[in-house]
Amino acid sequence: MAAPLLLAAALAQSSVLSSFPVLGVCPNLVLVLVVSWTMVRGQKEGMVVVPLGGLCLGLLSSQPVGVALLAAAPVVLLAELREARLTQSDFLLAVLLVLVSSLVYETVFLVILRVMGESVQWWGSFVRVTLPTAIVNVLFTPPLYWLVWWRGTATRRAHSL
Numbered sequence: 624m625a626a627p628l629l630l631a632a633a634l635a636q637s638s639v640l641s642s643f644p645v646l647g648v649c650p651n652l653v654l655v656l657v658v659s660w661t662m663v664r665g666q667k668e669g670m671v672v673v674p675l676g677g678l679c680l681g682l683l684s685s686q687p688v689g690v691a692l693l694a695a696a697p698v699v700l701l702a703e704l705r706e707a708r709l710t711q712s713d714f715l716l717a718v719l720l721v722l723v724s725s726l727v728y729e730t731v732f733l734v735i736l737r738v739m740g741e742s743v744q745w746w747g748s749f750v751r752v753t754l755p756t757a758i759v760n761v762l763f764t765p766p767l768y769w770l771v772w773w774r775g776t777a778t779r780r781a782h783s784l
């Protein structure tokens with residue numbers, strides 16, 4: 624069930640949303656979706672959804688293939704916080720994880736670009752891209768989290784009938 628949603632998000636992110644930047648950056652819908660999916664459905668499904676989302680984004684965007692997949696990999700590790708039950712609300716934890724995951728994703732992305740021989744301005748990239756992207760991703764979290772939660776609830780109801 625996650626594949627069509629991730630594919631649509633990756634397609635929207637790599638085509639339409641690039642024309643409508645928010646705070647000068649485009650939201651990473653795929654990252655927000657995989658964090659939300661992992662928070663709602665658990666780490667076991669997250670271990671499938673995170674690589675699938677990274678692969679969809681890598682294949683549909685202008686990024687080198689595999690970079691999105693590598694940059695999204697730490698999300699599975701961060702999702703372990705869900706199992707620790709640090710807070711009663713999975714939604715609040717999802718917002719926090721989207722913030723942290725966005726910062727980690729963008730930093731890993733910059734490291735990979737540097738390893739590939741690209742010139743990276745660390746502080747400038749952090750101020751102009753990494754931090755604004757994390758903020759925009761947090762703003763997109765409530766509707767995407769709700770969508771994943773709603774789909775999960777509908778699926779559970781259908782299976783209980």
